[in-house]
Every structure is written in structure tokens, then in C-alpha cells.
Amino acid sequence: MVEYLAAEYDVAVIGAGHAGCEAALAAARLGCETVLFSLSLDAVANMPCNPSIGGTAKGHLVREIDALGGEMGRMADKTLIQSRMLNRGKGPAVYSLRAQIDRVRYHNEMKHLLERTEHLIVKQAEVVEVRKAQDGILLEAVTRLGAVYRCRSVIVSTGTYLNGKIYVGECSYPSGPDGCQAATHLTASLNRLGIATRRFKTGTPARILKSSIDFSKLEEQPGDEPIVPFSFETKLPLRNVVPCHIVYTNERTHEVIRQNLHRSPLYGGMIEGIGPRYCPSIEDKVVRFSDKERHQLFIEPLGLDTEEMYLQGMSSSLPEEVQVKMYRTIKGLEQVQIMRNAYAIEYDCCNPLDLLPTLQFKQVNGLFGAGQFNGTSGYEEAAAQGLIAGINAALYAKGKEPLLLDRASSYIGTLIDDLTTKGCQDPYRMMTSRSEYRLLLRQDNADKRLTPIGYSLGLISEERYQAFVEKYRQVDEEIARLDKVIVAPSEAVNALLVSRETAPLSTGARLSELVRRPQVSYLDLAPFDEHRPPLTDDVIEQVEIEIKYEGYIKRQLAQVESMRKLEHxxxxxxxxxxxxxxxxxxxxxxxxxxxxxxxxxxxxxxxxxxxxxxxxxxxxxxxxx
Structure with missing residues (x-):
């Protein structure tokens, strides 16, 4: 192969999944000349698993990405077809947004944004080697066709493509997700740089034909109204377009699986990679939770212009004919037609203990990792790392100090600290339980925590920043006002309090004291608050949470102060x-x-x-x- 110097860039990003897209956008928006490589431009921002964004703790990550100036939240709002707020029965610390997304529209919108972004070039090419340039300072990314791209920094965000191998029963073959080609040469090059790799595994359920489902036998799951957007910038009202549905496995399903476990590549020893602990295949569920009579599944649409439906909760690598038999034991799926088979995929990834908290490799200056290549699972975890890797690759290229987010600043900081300090033995998934500062790291206050950082970097516009400043000015003023206004005991006030199962007043009380009661909301007190200013829902939400949880928040802030003394x-x-x-x-x-x-x-x-x-x-x- 004859090599030639094709171009020079500040930042090169290898892989255009959710990590790569955020990384490339961040680097380009910070003024770095950036090139983004994808094996196929038709796979940019692809969702090879469920086309959904958010979920428990993952919704927090998306809101933090948005607060820093990333893109995933805006794209999710633009392309959602159903939205729900999870964990409403619990406290605000664990409220989590989750949206079903139109898969094709998300890809198209993100690809078009990348193409229109200044300082960014998107290229279809397989990068087969990353190496140090002759000067020992710059890096070079070499494509399969011999084109050499000289760069100040390189980000590896290869997802599940790196030496990807598909498993369906006894059949296995090299491939990336969704029938795309695998990246088969880059691993050896990374190993030559001193970066060790290992094998992880993930899987996905079948896609089934909508018209072959008997929806009359399924439980409908509507979206929430009104919809809370992911992005703090989204102001137009959003709407639910389609419902999802709930269904369950049964003993017949489990018996089909048990009879064919010997044909599962996972149990037959064909798969070497370590799978995700918190997203097991249906085979794993049946074996590990043998006492359970059924497992809940969700049937969710892939978009508005397709008849494909996703069967969440039933990933598998069993043979094709077993999959058909297994799915048809489920109520409503007796005549189901499979459009895309379930499969497992094995791939190469790095050990995140080889990364600094900046996501730069310790072994190679200027080389960064992001996304599933770093040992994580999930679009949201990938996008979060991509954003930080893109920021730090750009800052490195400019010779500036890197961005470091600690555990008390964000779930993003928790994610990166877990990876680079503790490592991971299986694909890492973010959960609220991973943070010791959950009450501070709520999804509703992600802007308060991170927008000033995004603004200082140059990823948040002046207009957006001033709107943010005004929002929290109103929050502070309203909290101060509620602490001054006294409500006298009256028949109407006490009737309200008794109806909410809380003690009536015998003397005057501050409005803030009444809001602090768990049973009473800010809006409940509107009839007794003559001078209440007109406030938006997001301001009211912040006012109420800050007052109700003031004591707990102060306690966690004290813990943060102690932690940061050690961090300093x-x-x-x-x-x-x-x-x-x-x-x-x-x-x-x-x-x-x-x-x-x-x-x-x-x-x-x-x-x-x-x-x-x-x-x-x-x-x-x-x-x-």
C-alpha cells in the first residue's frame, strides 16, 4: 500500500457513533480543525440497539451533556416519538427522562448537523493505524487506502466495531452491528502503541413486524403529558405520537430456552467476551432468575416511517429457528414475523485504567478514548465521554489546561472517575446508585451545575447563558420572598392543610415553612399568596426542590467540601x-x-x-x- 499525506488537522475522531459525534462537534465548536471518520456515513449516530434515549441515570447524563453544550438532548427532543418520566413515585434525585426516538430521523438530523458544522469534515474511511509521527509529537491516522492524516490529537470511539464478531446460535462471522463491516486492523496498531485491549460482548433483541402483532392482547403504555424536554433550550411544546406496549414471557417461553441452552454460544463456550451485568440476555435471565415465572418486555416502535418494532428485554444469541419458536410462545406474538434476528456481538475495547481522568491515554500523549471502546455500554454513557474527550482533545491541541469534572459536579464526572480509578470488569452502565451525591446531581439542576463551565469553554452561547443567569436570579428572589411572607391561620388555609393530611396552623407561618412540608406544593399555596410573581414551570420546580430539601442539600454540600479538600x-x-x-x-x-x-x-x-x-x-x- 502506497501512503500519502492527505491532510493535517488539529483533532481526528475515529468512529461516528454517539461518542464520536459529540467529540467531533465539541472539538470543532472550540475552533479546532477536525476530521470525523466513519466506516459508513449511513451509520452515523446509528442506534443498533433500542432507539431510545435516557432512562434511569441515563436521563441525567443527557441533561448534563446539554448543560455543557453537547448535542444529544437537542437531537432527542427533535426526533422523539414518545416520552416518559421514570421514577415519579420516588424523590426528584432519581427522576429520569426516557424517550423513544425515531431512529432514522435521529441519524439524518445528526449527520446533517455534522456536515454543516464549521471546522468539521466528515469522511467515510476505515482507519487501520494510529501511530506517532516522525517528530514524536504529532499523531498520524492512516486509512485503508493509504491516506495519512497528521493530527495534534486523536480520539478512538470505535463502539462495537473493533474486531466485531456476530453470534447467532452455532453461526458466527466477523461484522459490526446491523450488518456493517467490522474494523479489523486498528487493534494491532493500538497494541503496538502499548495500549492493551480485551473482549467485551453485548447483544440485541429481534426486530419484529408490526402487522404480525396482536395488540389487543397487549397492555398499552402511553407517554407522559406534558412532556419535559431533555434540552434546556427546547421551548416549543413536544408531543407523544405513538404508544408503546407491555407484554410478558411465560413458562412455555422459558421451557423453549432451557431446552436449547446447549445451542447458545454464550453457554456453549463460543463467546469469550464479558457481557453487561445489568442488561442480561433472556437466556441469562431464565438461568439466573429461575424462580421468576415471567419477565416483563416492552414492544417499542423504531420510528414513524417503518413497521419494525423493538422487543426490549429479550436480547438473545440463540439460533434463528429457536428465536422464532421462543417469541411465538408470548401472548400477542403467536404469529409474529421476525424482520431482524437477535444476535450477540463481541468486540475489542481498552482497559479504562489506562486512561487519565481527561480520557487521554497514559501511554500516548494526544491519544484519547471514548464510548464503548472505554468499556461502557449505552448511547448516553458514550455521548458523555465523547463530549469530554472532544473538549480535552481540543484543549490539548491548543496547549491549554484540560477539563476535569469531579464526582460532586456531575454524573459525567462520576462515570469518568469510576472508569479511570476503579476500572470495570464488564460493560459499565450508569446508575443513580453509583453516585454518593444523588440529591445534588439531579437532572433538573444540571444547568446550574454545568452551564457556567460550558459557557467558560465557549460551548454555550451568550444568549443562552444570560437566560440561564436570569432563571436562577428568579429562583433566588422567589426563595427569599417566600421566606418573608407570613400566612395567617384561616379556615381556608387549614382546610387545605388538613386535606393534604398535615397539621393546621394555630399561628402565622412563613410560606417557605409550608412549602417545606412534604404534603404541600408551591402551587397549592397560590390562593393564599397575593403577590406571587408569574414564574415558569422550571423556575417553580427549582424553588420547590431547594426549599423542601434544604437540610439534606446542605449536608451533602458539607460532604462535598470534605471530598474536595482531598481532591485539591x-x-x-x-x-x-x-x-x-x-x-x-x-x-x-x-x-x-x-x-x-x-x-x-x-x-x-x-x-x-x-x-x-x-x-x-x-x-x-x-x-x-
């Missing part, structure tokens, strides 16, 4: 842990591998004890003296 005690990547007396052997090994940037990060490494942290603090203090 910096450690050098070159810290000689092997020479520090008092550190246990296991701690030395883990610290040398992870190379934490602070005492705080060191304290979260598995195998590093509180006693080891005390030794490090003493060592730092002696060095400072």
Missing part, C-alpha cells in the same frame, strides 16, 4: 510510590498502575486503604515542608 491535594503521575515507606505492597501496585492525580482519587482505588491514604498525606506534608 495533588499527586504527580511520577510519584515514587515504591519509595514511600509504610505503603502496603498492594497499594503500591495499584497506585503505580492508576497513577492518581490527587489524594481524593487515590482514596477511591480498590486496594488502597485509609491507612495508605494517611501515609500519603504524611509524605505530602513532609514534602511541602
Amino acid at each position: 491535594k495533588a499527586l504527580s503521575p511520577d510519584t515514587p510510590y515504591q519509595e514511600i515507606s509504610g505503603l502496603r505492597l498492594e497499594a503500591r501496585e495499584k497506585l503505580l498502575k492508576v497513577k492518581p492525580l490527587s489524594i481524593g482519587q487515590a482514596s477511591r482505588i480498590s486496594g488502597v486503604s485509609p491507612a495508605d491514604i494517611s501515609v500519603l498525606l504524611v509524605w505530602l506534608a513532609r514534602g511541602q515542608k
Whole structure:
């Protein structure tokens, strides 16, 4: 193959899935000349699994992406066909948006945006090698056709394409998702750079023909009204266009699966990769939860211009004829026709412990990782990493300090800290339980936490930032007003309080004290608040949450302050842990591998004890003296 220098860029992004799209947009919007490579332009921002965005904790990530100036939230609002707010029966810390998306429209809208973005070029090409340039500073991305692209930084966001291999029963073959070609050469190049890779696995259910489903036997699941948008910029009202449906497996379904477990590549030993713990195949569910009589499934549309329906909760790698038999045991699917078979896919990914919290590889300056290549699962986790990798690749190219988000700032910070400090043994999925600061990291206040950061970077416009400032000015003023207004006891007030099953007033009370009661809402008190200003729903939401949870929020803020004191005690990547007396052997090994940037990060490494942290603090203090 004859190579030639095709072009020079500041940033090159390999892979145009959800991580790659966010990375390329961020780098280009920060003024870097950027090139985005995709094996197929028809697969840009593809959703090879369920065309949905959000869900428990994942909705938080999407809102944080939007608050920083990323794109996923805006695209989701533009292309949603049904929206629901999950966990309404719980507290606001775990409310999570989830939307069913028109898959083709999402791809088309994102691709067109990329094509129109200044400083960004989108190219269909397979990158087969990443290497250091002769100067030892720049990097080069080489395509299969011999084109060499010289860059200051490179982001690898290859998703499940890297040495991808499909499994359906006894049949297996090299492929990316959705019948796309796999990327079969890049892994060896990364290994030559000193980056170790490993095999992970994921799977997807069958797509079935809408007209072959008997919907009269299914439970309808409508969307929520009114719809809460993902993006803080979305002002136009959104609407639900289609319903989803709920159905269940049964004992006949489980018996078909048990009789054919020996034909499953997962149980037959063909699949080497480690699968996602929190999204098991239906075979796994039947084996691991053998006491359950049924498993809940959701039938969801792939879009408005297709008859394909997605069977969420029933991913499988069983043979084709077994899949048909298995699906037809389910109520309403007795005559179902499969349009796309379920399959498992195995792929190469890196060990995220090889990454700095900036998502740059420790072994290679200027080389970043993002998305499923970093060992995660899910479109939202991928997009979040892509945004941060794109920002930091651009800042690296410009010679500026990187962006670091800590655990108390965001779920994005929690995600990256978990990956780069603790690593992952199976595909990582974000959950609210992973954060110790859940009450602070609500999806409703993502703008308060992250929009100033996006603005300082240049990803948030002046107009949007001023609207944000005005919103929280109104929030602060209203909280202060409610703390001053006194409501006298009256028959009407006490009737309301008693109807809400809370104590009536015997003396005057501040409006803020009444709002603080769990049974009473801000809007309930409107008839007794003569000077209540006209406020938007999002301002009212912030006012109410800040008042109701004031004590808990203050307690978590105190915990954050303690944590950040440790985060501010910096450690050098070159810290000689092997020479520090008092550190246990296991701690030395883990610290040398992870190379934490602070005492705080060191304290979260598995195998590093509180006693080891005390030794490090003493060592730092002696060095400072």
C-alpha cells in the first residue's frame, strides 16, 4: 500500500457513533480543525440497539451533556416519538427522562448537523493505524487506502466495531452491528502503541413486524403529558405520537430456552467476551432468575416511517429457528414475523485504567478514548465521554489546561472517575446508585451545575447563558420572598392543610415553612399568596426542590467540601510510590498502575486503604515542608 499525506488537522475522531459525534462537534465548536471518520456515513449516530434515549441515570447524563453544550438532548427532543418520566413515585434525585426516538430521523438530523458544522469534515474511511509521527509529537491516522492524516490529537470511539464478531446460535462471522463491516486492523496498531485491549460482548433483541402483532392482547403504555424536554433550550411544546406496549414471557417461553441452552454460544463456550451485568440476555435471565415465572418486555416502535418494532428485554444469541419458536410462545406474538434476528456481538475495547481522568491515554500523549471502546455500554454513557474527550482533545491541541469534572459536579464526572480509578470488569452502565451525591446531581439542576463551565469553554452561547443567569436570579428572589411572607391561620388555609393530611396552623407561618412540608406544593399555596410573581414551570420546580430539601442539600454540600479538600491535594503521575515507606505492597501496585492525580482519587482505588491514604498525606506534608 502506497501512503500519502492527505491532510493535517488539529483533532481526528475515529468512529461516528454517539461518542464520536459529540467529540467531533465539541472539538470543532472550540475552533479546532477536525476530521470525523466513519466506516459508513449511513451509520452515523446509528442506534443498533433500542432507539431510545435516557432512562434511569441515563436521563441525567443527557441533561448534563446539554448543560455543557453537547448535542444529544437537542437531537432527542427533535426526533422523539414518545416520552416518559421514570421514577415519579420516588424523590426528584432519581427522576429520569426516557424517550423513544425515531431512529432514522435521529441519524439524518445528526449527520446533517455534522456536515454543516464549521471546522468539521466528515469522511467515510476505515482507519487501520494510529501511530506517532516522525517528530514524536504529532499523531498520524492512516486509512485503508493509504491516506495519512497528521493530527495534534486523536480520539478512538470505535463502539462495537473493533474486531466485531456476530453470534447467532452455532453461526458466527466477523461484522459490526446491523450488518456493517467490522474494523479489523486498528487493534494491532493500538497494541503496538502499548495500549492493551480485551473482549467485551453485548447483544440485541429481534426486530419484529408490526402487522404480525396482536395488540389487543397487549397492555398499552402511553407517554407522559406534558412532556419535559431533555434540552434546556427546547421551548416549543413536544408531543407523544405513538404508544408503546407491555407484554410478558411465560413458562412455555422459558421451557423453549432451557431446552436449547446447549445451542447458545454464550453457554456453549463460543463467546469469550464479558457481557453487561445489568442488561442480561433472556437466556441469562431464565438461568439466573429461575424462580421468576415471567419477565416483563416492552414492544417499542423504531420510528414513524417503518413497521419494525423493538422487543426490549429479550436480547438473545440463540439460533434463528429457536428465536422464532421462543417469541411465538408470548401472548400477542403467536404469529409474529421476525424482520431482524437477535444476535450477540463481541468486540475489542481498552482497559479504562489506562486512561487519565481527561480520557487521554497514559501511554500516548494526544491519544484519547471514548464510548464503548472505554468499556461502557449505552448511547448516553458514550455521548458523555465523547463530549469530554472532544473538549480535552481540543484543549490539548491548543496547549491549554484540560477539563476535569469531579464526582460532586456531575454524573459525567462520576462515570469518568469510576472508569479511570476503579476500572470495570464488564460493560459499565450508569446508575443513580453509583453516585454518593444523588440529591445534588439531579437532572433538573444540571444547568446550574454545568452551564457556567460550558459557557467558560465557549460551548454555550451568550444568549443562552444570560437566560440561564436570569432563571436562577428568579429562583433566588422567589426563595427569599417566600421566606418573608407570613400566612395567617384561616379556615381556608387549614382546610387545605388538613386535606393534604398535615397539621393546621394555630399561628402565622412563613410560606417557605409550608412549602417545606412534604404534603404541600408551591402551587397549592397560590390562593393564599397575593403577590406571587408569574414564574415558569422550571423556575417553580427549582424553588420547590431547594426549599423542601434544604437540610439534606446542605449536608451533602458539607460532604462535598470534605471530598474536595482531598481532591485539591495533588499527586504527580511520577510519584515514587515504591519509595514511600509504610505503603502496603498492594497499594503500591495499584497506585503505580492508576497513577492518581490527587489524594481524593487515590482514596477511591480498590486496594488502597485509609491507612495508605494517611501515609500519603504524611509524605505530602513532609514534602511541602
